[in-house]
Amino acid sequence: MSVSPEDFRFVSAFVRDAAAIVLESGKEYxxxxxxxxxxxxxxxxxxxxxxxxxxxxxxxxxxxxxxxxMTTNETSFFRDVGPYQHLRQSVIPALIDARRADKRLxxxxxxxxxxxxxxxxAMLLREHFxxxxxxxxQFIATDIxxxxxxxxxxxxxxxxxxxRGLPAPLLVKYFQKKGLDWQVDERLRNWIxxxxxxxxxxAWNSLPKFDLVLLRNVMIYFDVExxxxxxxxxxxxxxxxxxxxLGTAETTVNVDEGFQPESAHxxxxxxxxx
Amino acid sequence: xxxxxxxxxxxxxxxxTRILSGLGYEVLSAIHGRDALNKLEAGxxxxxxxxxxxxxxxxxxEFIRALRTDARWRSLPVMMVTTETExxxxxxxxxxxxxEYLMKPFTPEMVQDKLxxxxxxxxxx
Numbered sequence: 001m002s003v004s005p006e007d008f009r010f011v012s013a014f015v016r017d018a019a020a021i022v023l024e025s026g027k028e029y030x031x032x033x034x035x036x037x038x039x040x041x042x043x044x045x046x047x048x049x050x051x052x053x054x055x056x057x058x059x060x061x062x063x064x065x066x067x068x069x070m071t072t073n074e075t076s077f078f079r080d081v082g083p084y085q086h087l088r089q090s091v092i093p094a095l096i097d098a099r100r101a102d103k104r105l106x107x108x109x110x111x112x113x114x115x116x117x118x119x120x121x122a123m124l125l126r127e128h129f130x131x132x133x134x135x136x137x138q139f140i141a142t143d144i145x146x147x148x149x150x151x152x153x154x155x156x157x158x159x160x161x162x163x164r165g166l167p168a169p170l171l172v173k174y175f176q177k178k179g180l181d182w183q184v185d186e187r188l189r190n191w192i193x194x195x196x197x198x199x200x201x202x203a204w205n206s207l208p209k210f211d212l213v214l215l216r217n218v219m220i221y222f223d224v225e226x227x228x229x230x231x232x233x234x235x236x237x238x239x240x241x242x243x244x245x246l247g248t249a250e251t252t253v254n255v256d257e258g259f260q261p262e263s264a265h266x267x268x269x270x271x272x273x274x
Numbered sequence: 275x276x277x278x279x280x281x282x283x284x285x286x287x288x289x290x291t292r293i294l295s296g297l298g299y300e301v302l303s304a305i306h307g308r309d310a311l312n313k314l315e316a317g318x319x320x321x322x323x324x325x326x327x328x329x330x331x332x333x334x335x336e337f338i339r340a341l342r343t344d345a346r347w348r349s350l351p352v353m354m355v356t357t358e359t360e361x362x363x364x365x366x367x368x369x370x371x372x373x374e375y376l377m378k379p380f381t382p383e384m385v386q387d388k389l390x391x392x393x394x395x396x397x398x399x
Contacts, residue, residue, distance in 0.1 A: 076387070081390055159359060159377055160379075160381075160384075162377075163376060163377055163380060163384045164383065164384055164387055165387045165391075167374070167391050168364055168367075168368055168372075168374050168375035169368055171361075171364060171375070172361060172364050172365045172368060175361070176361065177359075177360060177361045180359075
């Protein structure tokens with residue numbers, strides 16, 4: 001997906017006006033790598049179409065998604081320490097306690113992106129909850145992008161990527177050196193079931209019921225109506241006592257009153273009793 | 275809080291000093307492991323140490339082993355910051371007592387992330 005000089009000039013001017021970001025000549029790759037996925041998620045067939053839409057509406061959901069994509073740092077392992085701490089200290093122990101009779105757990109990372117989030121959660125589970133080895137754990141990770149899923153399945157990360165957020169003891173334990181890059185251990189890669197899934201599509205019935213869903217840093221791409229639709233579907237696939245995690249800047253408040261944030265952690269949500 | 279930076283490269287010492295100062299640390303520099311041990315013996319009391327591997331006199335690996343055999347510095351959080359990027363070396367550094375490992379090249383964000391992993395949440399300067 002390449003960007004024409006004219007589109008690059010437009011995007012540069014747009015993000016400069018919207019977010020005071022300066023994109024100098026030579027940063028075309030940033031526009032390509034960051035806005036390509038935005039175009040894909042928005043159902044557009046490439047950056048030229050995205051720019052056309054952006055020229056038409058400079059203040060809508062797409063414009064926000066563009067600004068966000070250009071301002072957000074790349075994802076990293078254990079991005080934001082808080083949610084992982086809450087998972088380790090509260091959520092997973094509570095789920096293990098609640099499901100101890102049938103020893104089954106189902107987990108969904110709903111916006112796998114380049115895979116750091118599902119792999120971080122997988123490492124957290126392996127490290128701190130070894131009793132799950134004898135459980136039936138269904139661990140599904142989805143993304144709308146086939147290219148991203150291929151990357152996830154492959155599990156290869158650059159040195160710069162493993163330098164960010166990944167504790168060195170976990171690097172040694174769960175990765176192997178592959179040339180200059182690092183590849184996630186085969187056991188973890190095969191543990192996770194990677195599936196293509198469009199959150200705004202109609203395939204929600206194909207999903208099982210989940211105890212835990214991570215839907216982090218993806219709702220920002222959608223307008224309120226779309227968020228409502230996704231959260232209504234989420235209430236159907238999340239077990240009544242399940243847990244939903246959103247990104248630290250995202251909330252269900254004023255979007256879907258069927259959910260309420262946990263007092264202990266504001267990006268963790270539970271369903272209200274019917 | 276005081277951070278000890280041990281690296282024989284003046285450029286790396288300057289870069290790390292700038293990053294750590296931005297995070298609210300005071301920085302004490304040493305040019306190799308022996309120099310760092312001398313500074314500790316002289317009374318320096320850092321909250322963490324960032325240590326290169328390949329240095330003259332005493333390399334980072336030897337320095338960390340020396341720290342871990344002395345009760346005074348056994349629990350000092352140490353992060354290795356090095357161009358050594360083979361998994362065996364990461365494992366070796368951790369086994370010797372390094373708490374974290376950062377491969378060069380690095381960005382300020384990476385340093386900050388690693389400090390967070392060590393439970394060191396510096397105040398933004």
